[in-house]
Amino acid sequence: MSSARLLKLAVPLVNTHGFTREALARSVLTLPGKEAHAEPLSDTAVSALFGKGDIARRTLIRAWLDSGIRHMQSSPPGATLKQVLRARLEFNEPVLHLLPEAFATLASPTNGITLLDPRPALHHVVRIADEACNATTDASLQLAWYASRGSLAAIYTASELHQLTSPTTAYDFMDSLFDGSSSLKSSLDEVSLFSSYFVKSCKGIARSSGVF
Incomplete structure (x- = not known):
């Protein structure tokens, strides 16, 4: 078997x-x-x-995440970055209420130490950003802002966090991040933006898991 x-x-x-x-x-x-x-x-x-x-x-959680990547890869030819990331958010919907615990499980150490391991969550969003770039032929990839995996990871991280707390407005929220990307780039350093959302994500996972 x-x-x-x-x-x-x-x-x-x-x-x-x-x-x-x-x-x-x-x-x-x-x-x-x-x-x-x-x-x-x-x-x-x-x-x-x-x-x-x-x-x-x-x-099982990792296998489900792999399935989410395959879902992105099935995007139709000519799909934009926004459409590919939207498809990934849609993949979350049936199990949205289970995701905080799932991410907490991935982040929980196996050696008895109470500190969470941020690497699985980081790998999750970076992998999605990388696949979004690979799966799309969006002409906007010619722009440095969209071509940056870090920027896309920041947009997706923020959108997924928003989805966990407000599922009905998550897509409009993501659209607003894309539509406002020029002003975001001029006012925020993308690494700082990503770090801010990532830390917030880890704190949310910790609270939901009861570790802290």
């Missing part, structure tokens, strides 16, 4: 079962035809295939 195959089947189950070991256990129920199991995997089997405890949950 391939863990990679079951992991792929578990990703859609996140919508109904969250980023849980149960979602991984129930993946065998969705195998095609006669391959489908009558019962979910045992907890021992989940640990053997995906890791013990939260290691398995982290594996």
